[in-house]
Amino acid sequence: MPMEIKCPKCGRRVRWEKNEWRPFCSERCKMADLGAWVTGGYRIPGEPDDESAAGADTPDDEND
Numbered sequence: 858m859p860m861e862i863k864c865p866k867c868g869r870r871v872r873w874e875k876n877e878w879r880p881f882c883s884e885r886c887k888m889a890d891l892g893a894w895v896t897g898g899y900r901i902p903g904e905p906d907d908e909s910a911a912g913a914d915t916p917d918d919e920n921d
């Protein structure tokens with residue numbers, strides 16, 4: 858019985874052996890996941906949300 862893992866991105870079952878994209882099922886899922894990190898799609902655990910809320914109060918004069 859081959860060892861299988863679940864792709865963290867799409868949940869598809871994928872073989873662990875000889876899978877160069879592990880723990881993902883494919884290049885697409887790997888890139889999508891890395892991209893999510895880069896673009897801030899993931900929140901950093903423990904990061905408080907209060908700061909961004911306070912920042913929203915600043916005037917818009919930087920938008921010249």
Ligand SMILES: [Zn+2]
Pocket residue numbers: 864865866867868869881882883886
């Ligand atoms: Zn996948």
